[in-house]
Structures are given as C-alpha cells and as structure tokens.
Amino acid sequence: MITKLNQLSNVPAREAIIQLSVEAPALPLLSWLAAQQQFPKIYWHGRDRDEDVAAIGACKSFFFEDQVDDNELAKIYQQQRNKTSQQDIRYYGGLAFDRTVECWPEFGRAHFVLPRIELRRHGNKLRILVNLNFEDTDPQQEIQAALRAIAQVQKPKPLSPPHKMTLMGRSDLPHYERWEELVNQVTQEKFNQTTPKVVLSRHTQIDVSDDIDPWTVLACWQGRNPNSFQFGFQFSPERAFISCSPERLYLRRQQELFTEALAGTTVRGLNPEEDTLLAQALLDDIKNSHENQLVRKHIVDVLTPLSQYLGADEQPKIFKLNHIQHLHRSIRAQLQPGVSDFELLRALHPTPAVGGLPREAALNFIRQREGYARGWYAGACGYFNRNESEFSVAIRSALIEPRRINLFAGAGIVAGSDPLAEWQELENKLATVLAILIDF
Structure with a gap:
C-alpha cells in the first residue's frame, strides 16, 4: 500500500476521491479494531453474508448536529458520488431515530464517514482499502496524511476476556x-x-x-x-x-x-x-x-x-x-x-x-x-x-x-x-x- 501511495505522488490525480486496494491475510477484525487509537472506529457485519468490515479514521464526513435537511443531505452525497468512478467506495454511518430533536454528542442527527483505512473480510480473504480525498486539498498533503494513518496502525491483540464488574x-x-x-x-x-x-x-x-x-x-x-x-x-x-x-x-x-x-x-x-x-x-x-x-x-x-x-x-x-x-x-x-x-x-x-x-x-x-x-x-x-x-x-x-x-x-x-x-x-x-x- 505504501508503494502505491508513493507512486500516486508522481501521477496527477484524475478524480477527487481515490481508493487504493491491496490483499492481505485474514485476521480477526474486532481484535484489530479494538487495538487502534485512531477515530472514528467503525464495524459492520451484515446479517445474511460472510463479510465483515472494520474501518478507522475519516477522509470525508457529513455531520449534522442540528436540523437535518434530507434534500441537502441527498445533494451532498450525490455530489460526492460524482467525484469518483470507483464502484467500491462506501460511506458508513447512521441517522437518529428522530431527526427533529437533539441527539447524542459526536453522533448528531446524521453522521456518515468515508473511512481513511478500511479492512473488508470475505471468508479467508482480506482487502485493505485506503481512501484519499483530493477535493480542496493539496494532493501531497493528503498522501502524507494517509501515510501517517498507516504508520499509526497497531497490530491486533486478543480481546480482553470479560472480567467481573460490580x-x-x-x-x-x-x-x-x-x-x-x-x-x-x-x-x-x-x-x-x-x-x-x-x-x-x-x-x-x-x-x-x-x-x-x-x-x-x-x-x-x-x-x-x-x-x-x-x-x-x-x-x-x-x-x-x-x-x-x-x-x-x-x-x-x-x-x-x-x-x-x-x-x-x-x-x-x-x-x-x-x-x-x-x-x-x-x-x-x-x-x-x-x-x-x-x-x-x-x-x-x-x-x-x-x-x-x-x-x-x-x-x-x-x-x-x-x-x-x-x-x-x-x-x-x-x-x-x-x-x-x-x-x-x-x-x-x-x-x-x-x-x-x-x-x-x-x-x-x-x-x-x-x-x-x-x-x-x-x-x-x-x-x-x-x-x-x-x-x-x-x-x-x-x-x-x-x-x-x-x-x-x-x-x-x-x-x-x-x-x-x-x-x-x-x-x-x-x-x-x-x-x-x-x-x-
């Protein structure tokens, strides 16, 4: 992945959002996610499929702490979609139950994230994805931000066993x-x-x-x-x-x-x-x-x-x-x-x-x-x-x-x-x- 990022430094970006991908040996994603110190941390496992996802960091986010305008949110998302031709890019997040009232700190009434680093596991196969957002950002600074995020990744540790709590x-x-x-x-x-x-x-x-x-x-x-x-x-x-x-x-x-x-x-x-x-x-x-x-x-x-x-x-x-x-x-x-x-x-x-x-x-x-x-x-x-x-x-x-x-x-x-x-x-x-x- 570092090689791909360094190669990207020498080629002008043709799209505002770029996703790089490499394959790696499978690992337990919750253990990996628990060991990380970069936020946000995101985990997703669908009900009917053998895929789970762990992601950290953000290169793009949409956060609405106050009133949410669905039409505005749809417009923003559509604009982002049009900035890349890559089909695999996902924005993870959620909407509050009731978007007319105040919500929890950091979560807001709507919050969606394009992660910086994403691990997707299918069976025994793992893909590591790194997302870069070149919109309104100096390309070299964005590449360096991605390299720093990779350098801060921690190795997975076994999850701490549940212990007695009062x-x-x-x-x-x-x-x-x-x-x-x-x-x-x-x-x-x-x-x-x-x-x-x-x-x-x-x-x-x-x-x-x-x-x-x-x-x-x-x-x-x-x-x-x-x-x-x-x-x-x-x-x-x-x-x-x-x-x-x-x-x-x-x-x-x-x-x-x-x-x-x-x-x-x-x-x-x-x-x-x-x-x-x-x-x-x-x-x-x-x-x-x-x-x-x-x-x-x-x-x-x-x-x-x-x-x-x-x-x-x-x-x-x-x-x-x-x-x-x-x-x-x-x-x-x-x-x-x-x-x-x-x-x-x-x-x-x-x-x-x-x-x-x-x-x-x-x-x-x-x-x-x-x-x-x-x-x-x-x-x-x-x-x-x-x-x-x-x-x-x-x-x-x-x-x-x-x-x-x-x-x-x-x-x-x-x-x-x-x-x-x-x-x-x-x-x-x-x-x-x-x-x-x-x-x-």
Whole structure:
C-alpha cells in the first residue's frame, strides 16, 4: 500500500476521491479494531453474508448536529458520488431515530464517514482499502496524511476476556408506573381509533465499577446472536454505540430492494417442543399478528409510488434469535429509475416497527411523553454505495460511556396490550446483553 501511495505522488490525480486496494491475510477484525487509537472506529457485519468490515479514521464526513435537511443531505452525497468512478467506495454511518430533536454528542442527527483505512473480510480473504480525498486539498498533503494513518496502525491483540464488574446501580426511564400510564393512554379506545400503534421504549442505565470495552461486548454479543446485523460506531474515546439488531431497514442492489416487516415477539422455549409451541402461539396471537400486518401494510403503501413492482409475504413466518422469536414478512421491490437511497430512507425510516402508525401522530406522542431522547437507538445504521446500500434498524443496541452502559428496548403498543406483559417483553429483549454484563 505504501508503494502505491508513493507512486500516486508522481501521477496527477484524475478524480477527487481515490481508493487504493491491496490483499492481505485474514485476521480477526474486532481484535484489530479494538487495538487502534485512531477515530472514528467503525464495524459492520451484515446479517445474511460472510463479510465483515472494520474501518478507522475519516477522509470525508457529513455531520449534522442540528436540523437535518434530507434534500441537502441527498445533494451532498450525490455530489460526492460524482467525484469518483470507483464502484467500491462506501460511506458508513447512521441517522437518529428522530431527526427533529437533539441527539447524542459526536453522533448528531446524521453522521456518515468515508473511512481513511478500511479492512473488508470475505471468508479467508482480506482487502485493505485506503481512501484519499483530493477535493480542496493539496494532493501531497493528503498522501502524507494517509501515510501517517498507516504508520499509526497497531497490530491486533486478543480481546480482553470479560472480567467481573460490580453493578453500581440501575435505573429505567420511564419507570414501571409511568410505563403503565403510557400503555393505558395508547390503548384507550378514543386514542387507539386515530393512532392504532405506538412503539414505546425504555432507556435502562447501568452503572458499573470499571470502564467497558465496547468491542469486547460486541464480540460476546455477536457470538450469542450470529443471525443478526452486528455493528458499532465510536467517534471518540468517550462514547461507542453498538448493536446486534435482527431488523433490516433495506438492502438495495442497483434498483432491486429487499426489506421486511419484523414485529410481534415471544420468548424461546427451553426445549425444541416448547419452542415450537411458543412459535405457533405467536403465529396464532391476534394482537401480534395485527401489529405485524400494520407494519407490512405501511411499508407496502410507502414503497408503491417508488416501485415498478412490489411483492410482500401474505403470511408471517418465525424469525428466531437467541432469547426471543419474532413474526417476519419479506417484502421485495423493483424501484423506479432514479429513486435514491435518501428517498428510501425518507419513506421507510422510522418504520412502524419502531415508531408507530400513523407515523407523525405516533412520533409526536413519543416526543412528548416517553421522557428521553432516543438518539441513534431505533435509528438507521449502515452504508451507502453506488451499486449496493444496506441499512439496519438499530434495535438491540447499547450506548457505552465511561463506567456506564445505556441499554434500549421497545414494544409495539396496540389495542389489547397489557402493560406488565409489554414490560416483560422489554426484559426479554435485553436478556442477551444483560447476560454478557452479568458474566463480567
């Protein structure tokens, strides 16, 4: 790679953004990422493919701390795309759940990064990518910046094994009494007639006796939930957002789109027979089936104007995770020519599975009553690429700060929802990551 950069010094850059690539022996990417001292640090592993990505540094970023204008963001991204003909360039990042309210420091309401150094592993093959941004930058200075970043790369070390930590305290926002009030408000007949679903969530703050390595937690979580999206964003040493989310927002390949309705939850059984009975009970449950159907209908309605063809599963299937199982319907579309990723994000995010229906009425209720800002929890995290883009809904997630881990979980509240049962569903959704913390 250093040779390629030195060669580039002698040739005028023909494009504003250049990506260099070399192959290398595969290595454990989370171990490599944990050893690095350059920020941001980014990790991405798709749900359905044998690829994971670790990236550090930034040669270009888009950061919106205040109000986000989707049209402006789309314009900026399109301008950047037009500055290179290379097909493999990806911008990684995310959008907050609610971009009209203040978000976490460093994360902002929208934050996307073209990494300086990126490692992509497919099976036993690894590619090292270095990105250079020559726009409004002296080419020699940009090459020297890339060389300095390479020189600062640390060798991977084994992740520190989880160690015992003392739990210093736990608080839930909203607490149970307030949760009960909110569920009862949403399920009132008059309210429910105009707003049939609101996804209420809870922020669980756990204080511990020592600092937490986010990449160790993510590696443990990854091992327990292999059939999920696994990703992490750390823009500074103070905060890291990690997630093992089962839910896809969308996958776009050229103009072909794949998305899903994931809503309706129950626990896993203690044995195969009990697991099967619980899954069938979930399929037969009127409340959960209604909730999933509401999500499916909304996605079909918002995608229809953007699509030449649209197909969606009529009946839900069971999607199994380590501690819980969900109702799931696949949705596929052939997009109209010219439909952009930002039109898809505007149409799909936030989904009824994390917000509610109608969208604006549910979001207004959440803003006014839930009692905390969700930040990137239930936001959209993933990457943009010219030919393929993929985003996950950031549920089953944690914001890690010094000596503190912030956990989030939500439940869809519809007619007939029981406050205590929904509260227990929140506990079930946190069970995997809480087990990791208890193992410390």
